[in-house]
Amino acid sequence: AQSVTQPDIHITVSEGASLELRCNYSYGATPYLFWYVQSPGQGLQLLLKYFSGDTLVQGIKGFEAEFKRSQSSFNLRKPSVHWSDAAEYFCAVAPPNQAGTALIFGKGTTLSVSS
Amino acid sequence: EAGVAQSPRYKIIEKRQSVAFWCNPISGHATLYWYQQILGQGPKLLIQFQNNGVVDDSQLPKDRFSAERLKGVDSTLKIQPAKLEDSAVYLCASRGLLSTDTQYFGPGTRLTVL
Numbered sequence: 001a002q003s004v005t006q007p008d009i010h011i012t013v014s015e016g017a018s019l020e021l022r023c024n025y026s027y028g029a030t031p032y033l034f035w036y037v038q039s040p041g042q043g044l045q046l047l048l049k050y051f052s053g054d055t056l057v058q059g060i061k062g063f064e065a066e067f068k069r070s071q072s073s074f075n076l077r078k079p080s081v082h083w084s085d086a087a088e089y090f091c092a093v094a095p096p097n098q099a100g101t102a103l104i105f106g107k108g109t110t111l112s113v114s115s
Numbered sequence: 116e117a118g119v120a121q122s123p124r125y126k127i128i129e130k131r132q133s134v135a136f137w138c139n140p141i142s143g144h145a146t147l148y149w150y151q152q153i154l155g156q157g158p159k160l161l162i163q164f165q166n167n168g169v170v171d172d173s174q175l176p177k178d179r180f181s182a183e184r185l186k187g188v189d190s191t192l193k194i195q196p197a198k199l200e201d202s203a204v205y206l207c208a209s210r211g212l213l214s215t216d217t218q219y220f221g222p223g224t225r226l227t228v229l
Binding site: 006032036041042043044045046047050051090092096097098100101103105106107108 | 118119134145146150155156157158159160163170171173206208210212214215217218219220221222223
């Protein structure tokens with residue numbers, strides 16, 4: 001069965017430090033890959049997505065993610081974290097080339113930023 | 116461009132009562148989803164519509180949950196009767212028809228069942 005694993009439930013990073021959030025997936029073929037962010041009381045906002053091609057994907061708010069097929073991973077990174085980045089982050093997958101199929105989400109990683 | 120609208124934002128009911136949630140997707144988006152997000156978990160699909168037809172409702176507890184999307188635009192999700200375990204955030208999302216189109220989420224309705 002398709003699944004997404006986010007191994008870290010909660011991460012605390014100092015403001016200005018770098019960040020890496022881990023995501024591993026289990027899927028028959030290379031799926032479409034996504035990272036969403038959810039701030040308290042808000043809906044999910046798309047940070048970035050990977051469909052094919054260049055394995056390093058740039059997103060909004062200074063985030064990037066790297067797809068590694070050999071590790072079935074799609075880790076999210078940011079070189080310098082800001083206090084406003086504190087939120088919950090979700091990795092998600094969808095089957096490739098199937099228009100409209102719903103997303104399968106991981107359980108999320110809560111990011112806290114310390115000053 | 117207006118985003119996905121949902122109402123109400125918060126709802127508190129007692130078990131065995133009924134409740135309804137409303138969603139207005141982004142204009143022109145043919146596909147609409149309802150997800151359930153239980154505290155500490157990622158969203159899980161309840162039902163997916165394309166226009167006003169159901170594409171996937173395999174994870175919808177049909178003995179108590181129902182949903183409709185009249186005229187292929189707005190949608191309502193109903194729970195009757197509610198159980199304690201239905202306490203969650205109910206997210207509505209919409210997207211265009213291309214496989215690469217982004218799925219946009221509304222702010223959600225936080226349901227508490229007492």
